[in-house]
Amino acid sequence: MDAMSDPLAPDRALLERWLAVAGEAVIAHVERAATARADGVVGHDAWWRAAALSRPITEAPAASIEDAMATLEAASELALNTIGPGYLAYVPGGGLFASALGSFVGAAYNRFTGMAAAAPGFARLEADVLAWLAAEVGYDDRGAAGLFTSGGSMANFSAVVTARHDRLGDDGDLRAATVYASREAHRSVAKAARLAGIPPHNVREVAVDAAFRMRPDALSAAIDADLAAGRRPFLVVANAGSTNTGAIDPMGALAAVCATHGAWLHVDGAYGGAFVLCDEGRAKLAGLDRADSITLDPHKGLFLPYGLGCLLVRDGARLRAAHSEDAAYLQDLAAAGEAVPSPADHGSELSREYRGVKLWLPLMLHGAGAFRAALAEKLTLARRFRDGLRDLPLEVAVEPELTVVAFRCALRAGEPPGARNRRTQALLDAVNAAGHALMSSTLLDAADGPALTIRCCVLSYRTHAEHIDQALADVRAAVGAA
Numbered sequence: 001m002d003a004m005s006d007p008l009a010p011d012r013a014l015l016e017r018w019l020a021v022a023g024e025a026v027i028a029h030v031e032r033a034a035t036a037r038a039d040g041v042v043g044h045d046a047w048w049r050a051a052a053l054s055r056p057i058t059e060a061p062a063a064s065i066e067d068a069m070a071t072l073e074a075a076s077e078l079a080l081n082t083i084g085p086g087y088l089a090y091v092p093g094g095g096l097f098a099s100a101l102g103s104f105v106g107a108a109y110n111r112f113t114g115m116a117a118a119a120p121g122f123a124r125l126e127a128d129v130l131a132w133l134a135a136e137v138g139y140d141d142r143g144a145a146g147l148f149t150s151g152g153s154m155a156n157f158s159a160v161v162t163a164r165h166d167r168l169g170d171d172g173d174l175r176a177a178t179v180y181a182s183r184e185a186h187r188s189v190a191k192a193a194r195l196a197g198i199p200p201h202n203v204r205e206v207a208v209d210a211a212f213r214m215r216p217d218a219l220s221a222a223i224d225a226d227l228a229a230g231r232r233p234f235l236v237v238a239n240a241g242s243t244n245t246g247a248i249d250p251m252g253a254l255a256a257v258c259a260t261h262g263a264w265l266h267v268d269g270a271y272g273g274a275f276v277l278c279d280e281g282r283a284k285l286a287g288l289d290r291a292d293s294i295t296l297d298p299h300k301g302l303f304l305p306y307g308l309g310c311l312l313v314r315d316g317a318r319l320r321a322a323h324s325e326d327a328a329y330l331q332d333l334a335a336a337g338e339a340v341p342s343p344a345d346h347g348s349e350l351s352r353e354y355r356g357v358k359l360w361l362p363l364m365l366h367g368a369g370a371f372r373a374a375l376a377e378k379l380t381l382a383r384r385f386r387d388g389l390r391d392l393p394l395e396v397a398v399e400p401e402l403t404v405v406a407f408r409c410a411l412r413a414g415e416p417p418g419a420r421n422r423r424t425q426a427l428l429d430a431v432n433a434a435g436h437a438l439m440s441s442t443l444l445d446a447a448d449g450p451a452l453t454i455r456c457c458v459l460s461y462r463t464h465a466e467h468i469d470q471a472l473a474d475v476r477a478a479v480g481a482a
């Protein structure tokens with residue numbers, strides 16, 4: 001156990017040892033992850049092993065830093081290998097080390113950043129990153145504002161709250177308020193609406209086209225029907241990269257429908273919005289700047305560790321109007337004025353971790369260019385994977401727009417219902433069992449009904465051509481064996 005004269009304030013020598021031991025353990029872990037199996041250790045066996053790690057919380061110190069790190073290391077092994085280059089499941093991120101370092105520094109400095117006046121320096125740096133993101137999505141010079149959140153779900157929630165406040169006011173009739181999203185929208189959208197007081201049956205599922213993009217004509221028809229029934233359509237949520245297939249809804253056309261009906265357009269770019277940083281992605285995301293608000297999720301598209309989402313609002317005054325509250329016990333800070341806005345006025349939190357540093361430090365240490373290049377590379381890699389499937393008895397659900405390649409076994413003539421899905425599941429299991437790549441599955445409408453479909457999502461900064469080629473070799477071997 002580590003001896004401390006003041007139990008909660010270790011001396012410098014001990015702090016240095018803690019840092020050295022933790023730093024060494026973390027670097028070794030990160031190095032190992034690059035070559036470790038992609039599927040990690042989860043499932044029943046992992047639960048048993050997790051139970052064995054459990055230890056009582058005692059009154060006196062229970063572990064040295066070496067013991068504690070050994071436990072954390074053992075616990076971290078019981079998990080999907082989310083930071084490895086073969087992690088192609090769900091929506092990868094990668095976990096940039098510089099960002100983890102930023103989190104550590106921000107927490108160790110522990111300035112109060114809920115109100116900008118309490119830490120003008122930190123507030124300025126965070127505002128710089130938000131302004132940079134706003135300019136990247138095309139919001140420059142238009143009074144945009146933003147908020148760093150814990151992730152995309154919370155950004156979508158604050159967007160719904162902002163739209164509700166802006167379009168319905170504080171006394172609007174929520175029973176009449178209707179929201180529109182395609183069936184490909186992330187579940188956080190319906191959840192955000194429910195949390196914001198919108199009855200779940202007022203969230204409309206708008207039809208999609210063959211490429212899983214929301215159909216503007218179907219949106220118009222749904223809005224017209226609701227208006228005729230005396231309801232108040234106030235919010236449309238579009239995808240800039242759907243979770244299932246990376247579909248990009250036609251944002252310009254949807255913006256026009258919204259303008260006609262006075263509805264707020266929110267774009268959920270949690271998975272795909274960051275591609276606006278590279279030329280190819282920016283072209284694909286045309287119309288993004290027409291949105292009233294945009295969710296980005298740097299812990300996906302900018303490769304950061306989990307814990308950083310972002311909401312950008314084109315007219316920042318509306319974000320503030322929806323969230324700002326005064327309190328006498330904060331009057332000293334309010335009196336100090338603010339050259340940049342307070343996060344507390346843009347979201348639901350007061351005290352908060354200093355989130356901006358998680359992106360600011362990587363931007364400082366790597367430069368924005370490294371992010372643009374990595375995102376462009378991911379688009380190329382997804383195409384490489386898709387092209388590698390061409391000569392196999394597989395079908396892609398849709399040509400990839402961004403970096404999700406959704407594929408399944410091709411239907412055989414006369415195959416009974418369910419048989420194709422079983423073959424696709426066996427294919428996925430075999431690919432994952434090889435240990436180089438981890439992919440996940442979803443259900444997508446196909447000619448024979450809901451079809452189990454494999455998702456290969458390329459988004460980790462560690463994934464390069466050799467990993468895609470290995471994944472293709474595993475798919476080929478698994479198809480051959482099937």
Ligand SMILES: Cc1ncc(COP(=O)(O)O)c(C=O)c1O
Nearest residue numbers: 091151152153186188243270271
């Ligand atoms: C399109 C989309 N929106 C929202 C979310 C939710 O983001 P988070 O997990 O950061 O809350 C996700 C997560 O995958 C997503 O893909």
